[in-house]
Amino acid sequence: xxxxxxxxxxxxxxxxxxxxxxxxxxxxxxxxxxxxxxxxxxxxxxxxxxxxxxxxxxxxxxxxxxxxxxxxxxxxxxxxxxxxxxxxxxxxxxxxxxxxxxxxxxxxxxxxxxxxxxxxxxxxxxxxxxxxxxxxxxxxxxxxxxxxxxxxxxxxxxxxxxxxxxxxxxxxxxxxxxxxxxxxxxxxxxxxxxxxxxxxxxxxxxxxxxxxxxxxxxxxxxxxxxxxxxxxxxxxxxxxxxxxxxxxxxxxxxxxxxxxxxxxxxxxxxxxxxxxxxxxxxxxxxxxxxxxxxxxxxxxxxxxxxxxxxxxxxxxxxxxxxxxxxxxxxxxxxxxxxxxxxxxxxxxxxxxxxxxxxxxxxxxxxxx
Amino acid sequence: xxxxxxxxxxxxxxxxxxxxxxxxxxxxxxxxxxxxxxxxxxxxxxxxxxxxxxxxxxxxxxxxxxxxxxxxxxxxxxxxxxxxxxxxxxxxxxxxxxxxxxxxxxxxxxxxxxxxxxxxxxxxxxxxxxxxxxxxxxxxxxxxxxxxxxxxxxxxxxxxxxxxxxxxxxxxxxxxxxxxxxxxxxxxxxxxxxxxxxxxxxxxxxxxxxxxxxxxxxxxxxxxxxxxxxxxxxxxxxxxxxxxxxxxxxxxxxxxxxxxxxxxxxxxxxxxxxxxxxxxxxxxxxxxxxxxxxxxxxxxxxxxxxxxxxxxxxxxxxxxxxxxxxxxxxxxxxxxxxxxxxxxxxxxxxxxxxxxxxxxxxxxxxxxxxxxxxxxxxxxxxxxxxxxxxxxxxxxxxxxxxxxxxxxxxxxxxxxxxx
Numbered sequence: 135x136x137x138x139x140x141x142x143x144x145x146x147x148x149x150x151x152x153x154x155x156x157x158x159x160x161x162x163x164x165x166x167x168x169x170x171x172x173x174x175x176x177x178x179x180x181x182x183x184x185x186x187x188x189x190x191x192x193x194x195x196x197x198x199x200x201x202x203x204x205x206x207x208x209x210x211x212x213x214x215x216x217x218x219x220x221x222x223x224x225x226x227x228x229x230x231x232x233x234x235x236x237x238x239x240x241x242x243x244x245x246x247x248x249x250x251x252x253x254x255x256x257x258x259x260x261x262x263x264x265x266x267x268x269x270x271x272x273x274x275x276x277x278x279x280x281x282x283x284x285x286x287x288x289x290x291x292x293x294x295x296x297x298x299x300x301x302x303x304x305x306x307x308x309x310x311x312x313x314x315x316x317x318x319x320x321x322x323x324x325x326x327x328x329x330x331x332x333x334x335x336x337x338x339x340x341x342x343x344x345x346x347x348x349x350x351x352x353x354x355x356x357x358x359x360x361x362x363x364x365x366x367x368x369x370x371x372x373x374x375x376x377x378x379x380x381x382x383x384x385x386x387x388x389x390x391x392x393x394x395x396x397x398x399x400x401x402x403x404x405x406x407x408x409x410x411x412x413x414x415x416x417x418x419x420x421x422x423x424x425x426x427x428x429x430x431x432x433x434x435x436x437x438x439x440x441x442x443x444x445x446x447x448x449x450x451x452x453x454x455x456x457x458x459x460x461x462x463x464x465x466x467x468x469x470x471x472x473x474x475x476x477x478x479x480x481x482x483x484x485x486x487x488x489x490x491x492x493x494x495x496x497x498x499x500x501x502x
Numbered sequence: 503x504x505x506x507x508x509x510x511x512x513x514x515x516x517x518x519x520x521x522x523x524x525x526x527x528x529x530x531x532x533x534x535x536x537x538x539x540x541x542x543x544x545x546x547x548x549x550x551x552x553x554x555x556x557x558x559x560x561x562x563x564x565x566x567x568x569x570x571x572x573x574x575x576x577x578x579x580x581x582x583x584x585x586x587x588x589x590x591x592x593x594x595x596x597x598x599x600x601x602x603x604x605x606x607x608x609x610x611x612x613x614x615x616x617x618x619x620x621x622x623x624x625x626x627x628x629x630x631x632x633x634x635x636x637x638x639x640x641x642x643x644x645x646x647x648x649x650x651x652x653x654x655x656x657x658x659x660x661x662x663x664x665x666x667x668x669x670x671x672x673x674x675x676x677x678x679x680x681x682x683x684x685x686x687x688x689x690x691x692x693x694x695x696x697x698x699x700x701x702x703x704x705x706x707x708x709x710x711x712x713x714x715x716x717x718x719x720x721x722x723x724x725x726x727x728x729x730x731x732x733x734x735x736x737x738x739x740x741x742x743x744x745x746x747x748x749x750x751x752x753x754x755x756x757x758x759x760x761x762x763x764x765x766x767x768x769x770x771x772x773x774x775x776x777x778x779x780x781x782x783x784x785x786x787x788x789x790x791x792x793x794x795x796x797x798x799x800x801x802x803x804x805x806x807x808x809x810x811x812x813x814x815x816x817x818x819x820x821x822x823x824x825x826x827x828x829x830x831x832x833x834x835x836x837x838x839x840x841x842x843x844x845x846x847x848x849x850x851x852x853x854x855x856x857x858x859x860x861x862x863x864x865x866x867x868x869x870x871x872x873x874x875x876x877x878x879x880x881x882x883x884x885x886x887x888x889x890x891x892x893x894x895x896x897x898x899x900x901x902x903x904x905x906x907x908x909x910x911x912x913x914x915x916x917x918x919x920x921x
Contacts, residue, residue, distance in 0.1 A: 162649065166656045212636055214584075269898040272584070272636070273803050276796045277891040284891075288884035413644060416637050449655045449666070454648025462623075462641035465633045 147471045151463035159456045163448070172446030177438045183318030185437050187325055190317075193426075193433035194329035195387055199411025200429055201339050202253075202384035204420035206271075208343070209376040210356045215260060215275025216384045217408030218282030223253035223381075224388030225286045225303070228399035229293050231392075232304035241310040242393055246328075249385040256282065257381025258374065265370040271377070279408075290399075302400025312393040326394035331386055339383075340422040352376060384408065413461050419468070432457055527810060537843055539700040547836035549828040551699075553691055553706040558827060560707060561782055563813075563820025564719045565590075565774045569798025570805070570812040571723055572617075572770035577807060578730060579763030580743035582912040584639030585624050586771045587795030588646030592616040593775020595650045598669035598786025599657055601779075606675045610715065610776050617772015618765050620646055625764035629757055632914045651788055658786070669786035672779070677711045684710040713781045715773075722770065726809045739763055743908035746915040757917060771795065800894050806905050815894075822890040831880040837889070838881065842871035 163170045181189060199216055206213035227249035231241055260278060263269040294301040314324025343349040355362040355372050363369055387407055396402050414432055418424030439453030515523075542550040549555050569586050576583040583589075596616030601609025620642055627638040651667075658664035663671055683705065690702035730736035739759045741749040746756045774794070779786045797819055804818075805811025825833045849864030898905075 162652065166653070168656075263895070263899055267899045269895075270803070273800055273898065274895060277800060277895050280793065280796075280891040281888050281895075284884040284888040287887075288882055291882070291884070409640075409643075412640055416640065449652045451648045451651030451655070455645055455652060456648075458641050458643075458645030458648055461644065462627060462633075462638065465637045465641070466627060466631050469631055469633050 143471055143475055147464060147467035150467040151460050154463040154467075155456050155459040158459045159452060162452065162455060168448050168452075169446045173442060173448050173452070176442050176445050176448075177435075179438075181434075181437060182321070184321040184323045185441075187317055187321060187323040189430070189433045189437045191323075191326050191329055191390070191433075192436060193429040194326070194332035195390060195407060196410055196414050196429040196432055197332045197426055198335050198383060198387050199407050200414035200418060200425040201335050201422070202380050202387070203408075203412045203415040204418070204422075204425060205339070205352075205376055205380040205383060207415055207420045208356045209352050209372060210359070211261075211264070211373065211376060211380075212272045213257060213260070213275055213377065213380050213384075214272055214412065215257060215278050215408070216380070216387070216411050217405070218275070218279035219253040219256045219381045219384035220387035220408055221279075221286055221403070221405070222256045222282045223249040223385030224392055224403065225289055225399045226252035227385075227389065228303040228306070228392055229289065231306045231310055232398060233293075234304075234307050234310075238309040241307070242312060245310075245393075246386070246389055249389060250382040251385070253385025254378045254382040257377045257384065261374040261377025264377070265373045286399075294400075297400060300401040302398045305398045306393070310393065311397060312390075314394060326390035328390035328393055331389060335383060335386065336422045336426065343422070348375075387411075410457075413457065417461055417464055431460070527814070531814070535700065536697065537840060539697050541836055541839050541843070542700070543694075543696050545832075545836040545839060547829065547832045548694060549825075549833045550836055551703050552828065553688065553703040553710070555821075555824055555828045555833075556703055556707040557711065558824035559817065559820040560716060561713075561820075562823045563816040564716055565777045565782060566794050566797045566801055566819050567723060567813050567816035568719050568774035568777060569771050569795045570800075570802040570816055571726060571798075571809065572767040572774065573799050573802040574807060574809065574812060575726070575730075575739075575770065576764050576767035577802070577911050578740050578743045578908055579760045580746060580908055580910045580913065580915065581624075581628050581760055581764050581767075582635040582639065583624060583764065583767050583771075584636050584799065585620065585642030585646070585795075586639075586767070586798055587791055587793065588639075588643035589617045589620040589624075589768045589771035590775040590778070590791045590795045591643075591646045591650045592620050593772030594779040594786050594790050595653060595657075595775075596772060597776035597779040598654075598672065601672045602661070602664075602669055606673065606780070609672070609780060610675075610773065613776025613779070614769045614772045617768040617770070617775065619768070621765045621768015621771070624768065625761045628914070629760045629764065632916060634914070635912050654786070654788055667788040669779075672785045674713070674784055675780055676714045678709075678714065678717070679711060680709040715777050715781050719773075719777065722773075723809050723813050730809075740908070742915075743910055746910055746913075750917070756915060760915075771798075774798070797890075800891075803905065803907075804894055804897055807907055818893065819890045822886060822893075826883055826886045834881045834883075834886045835875065835879070837886070838871050838875040842868045842875060845871060 159173075160170055163173055199220070202216045202219070203213055227245040230248050231245035234241065236244055256278060257275070260269075260271045260274040263274050264271045290301040290303070294303050312327035314326055316324050341349075343353065351362065351367045351372055354365065355367055355369050359369055362372075388403070391404065392399070410432060414428040415425055417428035417431070418426065435453045435457055439450035442448040442452070443450050538551050542548060569590055572586055572589070573583050593613040593616055597609045597613035599609075600612030604612075623645075624638055624642055627633040627641075628635050654668075655666040658669045659666050661670050687702040687706040687709065691699045691706060693699055728736075730740060738749065738754045739762070741752075741754060742756050742759045742763070746760075749759075750756050775791065778790050778794070783790065798812075798816070801815035801819060802812045804815035805813070822837075825837065845864050845868035849861045849868060852861035852864055855861075
């Protein structure tokens with residue numbers, strides 16, 4: 135296959151998926167009798183500076199979540215529990231930082247490490263159960279998500295303080311906050327300082343996957359467990375380590391918002407990022423760069439979706455439909471393209487065989 | 503799963519094994535009932551087995567069981583259905599919309615139909631195209647959540663009593679009352695006698711205010727045993743989940759059976775959604791499912807991919823969900839005593855089997871729970887809500903090697919793989 139054809143095939147799936155998602159979203163809007171033209175003009179308007187910053191903020195958070203899920207996926211582990219892991223982690227970090235035992239930025243640093251540790255432990259439970267007892271990580275992480283909700287609720291009653299009709303952890307002292315980065319001088323929104331963690335996470339993930347023995351073992355175990363075992367990989371150990379890593383990264387999800395905006399864990403805590411991260415990872419095919427694209431698309435749709443309601447009165451839920459359809463269409467398109475490519479390869483191999491047949495036919499004849 | 507120690511029982515169960523298993527389940531249920539009654543008498547937590555608690559338990563358990571049954575149908579045919587939650591969500595919407603406009607029967611059918619539509623998407627993606635089952639399930643949850651929120655606003659906003667996130671209040675379906683049994687049972691329950699009053703509560707639960715949808719659910723659960731294990735159709739369907747290649751070589755149309763199984767799965771999840779909208783509450787609300795689809799999956803695994811087991815698992819979930827609302831602090835406190843007794847039994851059993859360390863561990867934990875019961879007057883609410891999930895984790899950790907999922911569950915099967 136020549137290069138042009140290969141690139142075209144590689145791009146075919148995502149482009150096809152976006153088209154299908156566009157058609158489905160339009161159809162839903164038409165059926166519901168909503169303003170389709172308004173929807174598209176709002177969605178495709180280049181966002182203002184303020185919105186661009188929001189998109190970057192939300193994309194960086196989604197990206198971390200996507201990488202957390204992808205570490206598991208690369209190993210064929212379905213870590214559905216990112217949601218619970220970052221909840222426990224964010225609470226632990228907020229409780230620690232709020233207590234203010236350490237001064238200034240040291241407090242921040244230790245709190246971030248505590249978040250990683252808490253996330254790692256929460257995911258590690260599922261990893262250990264999988265490795266030692268053969269418990270499906272899908273179910274154990276779902277259970278751990280539910281437990282995380284109750285546990286954090288209990289934690290809030292113990293270390294939290296009452297704020298009106300809800301509870302939150304103590305507000306972190308101002309010295310430990312991480313300031314924002316101004317990108318557009320004319321907009322009040324700033325990029326969260328800690329959203330830069332996303333870049334570090336992406337680079338480390340890429341290096342780990344492609345430049346270390348661990349990454350090779352991880353990819354090998356994910357691609358073929360039996361082959362990995364045969365080449366001396368301790369799959370059980372890999373399961374536990376990759377769950378720990380996945381959880382540690384999940385622990386970072388809430389940090390940018392915690393130290394940049396919320397300053398405590400309370401009712402403003404944003405749920406659902408873990409679940410969105412799964413979608414983003416799958417969209418980006420668990421590849422560090424692909425996930426970045428997935429995160430940007432999802433963040434863009436989320437931000438523009440907020441405008442939909444204000445400008446044209448269309449419910450932002452249509453954005454979730456679009457996101458889901460993109461995900462579904464992408465995996466279907468990848469599968470179809472993969473099969474088409476396999477058929478092309480088979481055809482080209484057959485062609486080559488055909489060409490070399492006169493010489494090889496005689497030697498093959500007796501064995502058949 | 504190939505790294506996990508494989509000591510699971512074989513796929514084919516002899517009649518003796520079947521009777522043995524059935525007797526053991528009956529024994530467990532009976533022992534659990536006696537234990538509850540005993541603890542009620544000792545602790546004086548009358549709500550533990552009151553008919554009110556049991557009714558709430560059944561109402562809470564039924565949607566979980568129906569979702570789990572949906573999971574069971576699909577996984578028995580080899581398709582993992584993590585999208586159950588999404589199929590339930592559209593089920594709640596369908597039930598809300600059609601009940602409001604066309605009445606109760608249409609509402610139930612509408613919920614089921616919406617679930618089937620969502621199921622058909624999953625079937626198309628996983629069976630026909632061959633996409634990873636979990637990816638498709640995740641996508642379906644996202645799409646279903648979005649489309650339900652979107653349509654709810656479009657369908658219910660203008661109606662009186664409705665709004666963008668809820669339908670107008672709906673008439674609840676028919677209930678069945680047999681007062682000449684329920685009333686004497688109620689007075690018997692009031693006596694608080696050991697075992698007799700508890701049994702009276704159970705009878706009362708089934709004769710007072712029993713929703714027709716609950717009966718339908720029970721019929722479907724036990725009917726599934728018959729269809730899946732005692733008909734040719736069921737055998738073929740299960741063969742697609744165990745070894746699709748072998749099934750195909752014997753002439754079974756694997757795609758068709760898998761497709762049908764996933765459609766039924768969606769329908770059951772839709773019915774579960776309808777139950778939530780019509781019986782558990784009096785109308786559709788956004789976010790009504792609250793993760794019960796996932797709980798259904800857990801109950802199914804808890805029940806070893808079998809209907810009776812999944813029903814028992816759902817009842818456990820339902821019971822721990824119901825108890826905090828029935829004199830919560832007292833009732834939940836009594837649960838500690840139950841856990842202690844169970845751990846003592848488990849510990850003694852382990853010691854007799856020669857597992858000394860595990861046995862002593864169980865006894866130590868039993869002592870801890872007993873101390874907790876005696877020292878602390880009440881248990882924080884959050885621990886009760888956690889209880890069913892921790893129980894599931896524990897059961898999976900201790901029993902996962904006895905659990906056996908369908909051999910080809912979750913694997914993508916392409917037609918012609920039989921060669």
